[in-house]
Amino acid sequence: MENVKLEPSSKLRHLNKLRWLTLTTVFFMLILLPFIYLYQTYEAAHAYDLLTPTEKTISDSMESLTSPFVKDPEELDAIKGTTWSGTLFGLKLSDPLAVVGQVFASLSLYWPFILTAFIPLFATLLLGRFYCGWICPATLIYELNDNLAVWLRKAGLPVSRRKLDRRIKYVVLAVGLILSIYLGAALFASIYPPAIIGREIYYAIALGGFGAGAVFFLLTLLFDLMVSRRGFCRYVCPGGALYSLLGRYRLFRIKRNVTKCNDCAKCNVACQFGLDPLQDDFGMECNNCTACIASCPTDALGFTINMRDSAYQGPGHLGHQYKKEQEGS
Amino acid sequence: MKRRRFLQYLASSGLASMVAGEGIKAAYAPSMRYLRPPGSHDEKTFLAKCIRCGKCGESCPNRAIKFFSTENGLASLDTPFIIPREQACILCMKCGDICPTGAIPKIEYEADTILDGVHMGHARVDVNLCLSFQGKTCGVCYRACPLPDVALRVGMLEQPYVLDKCVGCGLCERSCIQIPQAIKVIPNHTSAS
Incomplete structure (x- = not known):
């Protein structure tokens, strides 16, 4: 039966989608805020009739976008800035x-x-x-x-x-x-x-x-x-x-569950930072992006609360190498 | 051994950065007549405090605040400036409210606090260019001044006389109908220590 497939069931794998959502949200906010700023300056100048057609489009679209939330365009000052330094509702x-x-x-x-x-x-x-x-x-x-x-x-x-x-x-x-x-x-x-x-x-x-x-x-x-x-x-x-440096002793870190791991090494390919989840080597560079969790076909990767990474736990128990070792001993 | 090599690497790159720093310092040579946002400290303190977040520009309702690229030296890359002839400061003090680092101090929107805290520059009249001094009564700069009779006074034929309290917002320079403008703001930041 080809169509019966063992689907990984861990909910953690959806974190990567959530991450993409936050990344795109932040990015689109950075695009939206300058337009809102332009809209605010048009309003401050009381010069709607003098705007060029493009500027009118910006003004109209920003007005329709923001009017459900704020009455006075000056209230839009609540969100300003970038991720470098920003103001979020005071x-x-x-x-x-x-x-x-x-x-x-x-x-x-x-x-x-x-x-x-x-x-x-x-x-x-x-x-x-x-x-x-x-x-x-x-x-x-x-x-x-x-x-x-x-x-x-x-x-x-x-x-x-x-x-x-x-x-x-x-x-x-x-x-x-x-x-x-x-x-x-x-x-x-x-x-x-x-x-x-x-x-x-x-x-x-x-x-x-x-x-x-x-x-x-x-x-x-x-x-x-x-x-x-x-x-x-x-x-x-x-x-x-x-x-x-700050995150060297972070509490939340990704850990490999060696009993579920099958040594497929998909996590190592998924990790854009070139870390080695397969060998339990996350270190201080890991940014908890959860791309490896999303790529793991057996749900062997998950979060743990620990100050340090665990030492290399050996080959995954579902992999060939571990089975060979078991037979050998 | 590895650590020692790393430390050597660190030390030598530190030395190299000193040399590079000299180069960057040499590249810093202001040649433009620009104002810093209202309330800003002298140039040295301003450059040290500003983190180049751009929020002052994003809060300026008059779109007066622009940002340097490399034209004023690498040290003032991405720092805010105002060219009063293009768009002058209306002294709304919003940039000081939003500045996170105190590079532009928070100043209340009151005449007294603005007169106390803002020293962007000082206006200077070119008597030979000014129409009012040529007998053609104009007085546009006086009408544009946000602090009339405090910062700028006019004579019988609307000749402008800049008073000591002028904060240098540049609205007079922006409004001047002469080309080139007969009233100019001389920035303070270059002379202040």
Whole structure:
């Protein structure tokens, strides 16, 4: 009976879909907010009759979109900003990297700003690099870029998947902090993809064109295609470095259930960060993106609450190697 | 051994970053006449405090705040600025409300607090260009000034006289009907320590 198939039943595998949903939601918010800003400026100028047809379209569509929720366009100020630093109904949230970079650049502690990073910081201590997998607007593009790499490879074009030293990004973080002190300017904002994406979308929509950051971001996309898979996130990104350090002793981590594992190694292929779930090697780089959980045909991967990864548990009990060993002994 | 090599790597890259920093510093040479958003500190403090989030621009109802690309040096990449002749600041103080880092301080929307806290620049009249000084009564700058008789006073023939309390919003420069403009805002951030 071919059509009777053992379907994996774990609910955790749907987390990956949820992750795509949050990624796209964040990304579309970043596109929507500049349009809302434009709409607000039109309203502030009381100049509807003077708008060009395109501007009228923007104004009309934003009005129909927002009028069910707010009466006065000025109330739309409740949601402003990007993932680098934003305001959400009076709650100010900032990227911990922004805070660290700013503290080093200004060599002073401005508590109202530092406190804005506390919620993300706490979440990172619990969940590790979850920002990289679940929220970062650049991740969406990088993951699509990785799909592109698969197609390019199928089309016979060379796509490089070199392995570099993971510790390069910690050097980038350290050098960036030293340079921030030295120059007295927060430099990470210029090389940190999520900050660039948020800004550049706003520039393109509200100010009429991309800035210098867009060029840098395109270069990182090329880096991912031509040097290493997800290379920028794995080897260069200073934010990734900071989150990896913070999430080193995270409580929520993915663990392989060795009794269900059949050594198929699909998880290792699914992991864009080049980690090794098959050998229980997650480490501080894992961003809990759950792509491996979604790819596992036997539901052998799941979450656990533990400060450390377990040591290598040996070959999966459903695999050939384990059976051979059992017969041998 | 591995750790030692890594530390060597770290130290040498630190040294390299110093050299690169000198290069970036050399590239920082302001040549434009621009204003920082209202209430901003002097240039050095501003660059150190600003995280380039762009929220000041996103909150500006007058679309006066724009952002530098590389034209003002790498240190001010993506920082906000205002060119008053293009679009001047209306002193609504929304950017200070939304700025998370205090690079643009929070200033209440009151005449007193604005006069106290905002020092973007100071307007200067070119008597040879100004129509009112040529006997053609104009007075547009005075009509545009958000702080009339406090920041800008006019004479009998509408000749503008800038007073000490001028905060440098640039609305007079924006409104000037002469080409080139007869009243200009000289930014404060370059002279302040």
